[in-house]
Amino acid sequence: MASYKVSEENVKDFLNLPSMNDQGGISFAYATDPAKLASLIPAPLKLVAPIVVGYVVYMGKPTFGAPYLEQTLYALVSYKDKMMGAYPFELLLSGPGAEAGLVAGREGAGIPKKLADDIQLRRTGNQAHAEVVRHGKTLLSLDWEAGEINDPSFMEQFAAMLPLNQEVQTNSFFFNYDLQQDDAGANHFTNVELVATQMKSFTDSLEPGKLSLKLDSTEDDPLGELPVLKPLGAAWYHFKTSTMFKTLNLEAAAADATAPYLITGRFDRGVFDPAATSYSL
Secondary structure: OOOOOOOHHHHHHOOOOOEEEEEEEEEEEEEOOHHHHHHOOOOOEEEEEEEEEEEEEEEEEEOOOOOEEEEEEEEEEEEOOOEEEEEEEEEEEEOOOHHHHHHHHHHHHOOOEEEOOEEEEEEEOOEEEEEEEEOOEEEEEEEEEEOOOOOHHHHHHHHHHOOEOOEEEEEEEEEEEEEEEOOOOOEEEEEEEEEEEEEEEEEEEEEEEEEEEEEOOOOOOOHHHOOOOEEEEEEEEEEEEEEEEEEEEEEEOOHHHHHHHOOOOOOOHHHOOOOOOOOOO
């Protein structure tokens, strides 16, 4: 029977080695405006390529809740020119386990996650289609067709991101923070810290193909801010296992300088504009 006080064993098992196993869908990459992309990367991270990478996937067997669908866009960045990894701008979730995935990611690892209205991912034969809808608007519409990728010269780099039949370790960069309310009632970001979440993943299936991608924006989700200048390619892939196994605390970050980058991926604009709202039946 459930209780508002759980056992010590439950506490020990809380988000223990969170894993997103049986993960499958479409990974993709496209070239975008280098200046715009660089302007969205907070210090001390540095952009390493004018490329946006993303995915739309089905998380079939997460260890922290029911299955769900997830979409993201991220940049390839470096830390002190030594550690390479992903800097996600946003992750949108939909499905039975979406709330659990949001809480586990946002509270457990500082990941910029929000709930979508709906995410669809369908494959028929050698073709697949994905859509992400939020606030009634299609933010992402993607088509994949098995075969040669859009830019064959990118194939070696793309395949290196998802090497087959071997465990691969990757890094993702996030910012942890606290919110502190002052005597006047205003909340401020404090104790901002750059962290790197390390993951071990095993890709057991990879089918390259051609990418067609359209992005759009709402006032709360500016996916269209990173324009698709040139589709590079996509792949239908499957992770047998994918486990977060370590978080590295890298360095403290300046709260005032970092705060502008922390809101959009985690909150809607109503947090700073009370007049911003919408109603639907």
